[in-house]
Amino acid sequence: DVGNRCIGAKVNGKLVPLDYKLVNGDIIEIVTSKQATGPSLDWLAFVQSSKAKSKIRQWFREERRDEDLAHGRELLEKELRKQGLEVSENLKQDKLLEGAKRLGFLEAEDLVVAVGSGKVSAGMAVGRIIGDRETVQQPIGEEEKEIRQTSDGLHGIRVQGVSNLLVRLSRCCSPLPGDEIVGYVTRGRGVSIHRKDCPNLTQENPGNERYVEVEWDAVSAGSYPVDVDIEAVDRTGLLADVVNALAEIKAPLMRVNAQTGRSRLAHVSLTVEVNHIEHLNNILKRIRRVDGVLQAYRGGGG
Structure with a gap:
């Protein structure tokens, strides 16, 4: 905890910057404060041990997770009200856990964090929480x-x-x-x-x-919905990893559905917003790098 409350340092009784290089015989005093808000990312540039760097990164991951958790809950509450659904009932732990598992997360909190960080839309999460496992599909050619x-x-x-x-x-x-x-x-x-x-x-x-x-047109712009089909070895967290991969490359996810057969093969069908053919190719390449994915290809005969 000393590192998290550190605001400065003294060497041989004199204040020095935290990146000060020590020599043998120096007497060190760490200056702390109860009001300190935690470590700084700048410290990663000069801390020496891998353990210290790991602790700093861990602190920021947990800090961001807390923020995403609070923001995710706000977004879910807003989406539930928008759809005219009971907020407190649908945000109970058991309901959240059901929705989380339908999207491939292990814990209810993981789903809320994913919503807060933008990896999963609030609309999609609410759909899974209330039990809407699949998006209703229009007949071919009609949508x-x-x-x-x-x-x-x-x-x-x-x-x-x-x-x-x-x-x-x-x-x-x-x-x-x-x-x-x-x-x-x-x-x-x-x-x-x-x-x-x-x-x-x-x-x-x-x-x-x-x-x-x-x-x-030569200057075509905008986004277009495209179906993507994925075949993969079924495993815990597969769907979450696919969703995270799409979030990494900023490919908006509109719909997702997953099914598992007896042979432990999973089939994932999703719809993403794509700008052009090269954008789609980059999305497919990223999905194919997800652990366990055997194939990822364009739906609709492409």
């Missing part, structure tokens, strides 16, 4: 991101020869900037944008007049 296409292509996609047209990004293949795409005219719903290798298009006649030429 689409709607955008308004204009002649100058400012919204990311140009439809050749047409302007001011309603354009929808099909969720069956989740096209991204960088993918080769094709437009398919749907009656009363504008144009659905698919990847050219989308399985849903292979059954159509390539010469069908309902196809239109489309292209990404």
Whole structure:
């Protein structure tokens, strides 16, 4: 505890900076204060022993954890009220523990800390706490991101020869900037944008007049929902490690579901927000580095 309350040092009766180099025979006095708030990260630059460095890092990890725990609880309370749910009932230890285990955490507190640090959204955590294990899936091709296409292509996609047209990004293949795409005219719903290798298009006649030429605008921006499928050896903490990996590379997680078979293989299905094809490739590379992951690939036939 002396280190945590240290505010200075004296050598041979004189105040010296904490990075002062000692020589044989020096008499040392550590100056402490009950009001001290703990060690400083600056100390890592001059402390000599690995044990001391480890203790300093541990102190800051615990300090951050306490802050994340308090913030996480605030976010969960806010989300529960937003959804019109009972706060005290749904934040009981047993309910939190159920939600934590559904997301791969060992303890209820770990889930709250993950929410506070931004690794797991409050909405997702509340969904698991109240028992909503899976996000309801729309039928293939029906869930689409709607955008308004204009002649100058400012919204990311140009439809050749047409302007001011309603354009929808099909969720069956989740096209991204960088993918080769094709437009398919749907009656009363504008144009659905698919990847050219989308399985849903292979059954159509390539010469069908309902196809239109489309292209990404050179300055396409924004984020797009993309499904990712993961196959891994089942183990405790697998899902938490995947979520942490996504948080490390700042890939927003929109949905996650995990299932385990008898052969101890886990299948994880998730949806992330992606900016472009290279961004997705980086996400897949990071997930493949998680211990136990056998495969990670784009959903929707990609």
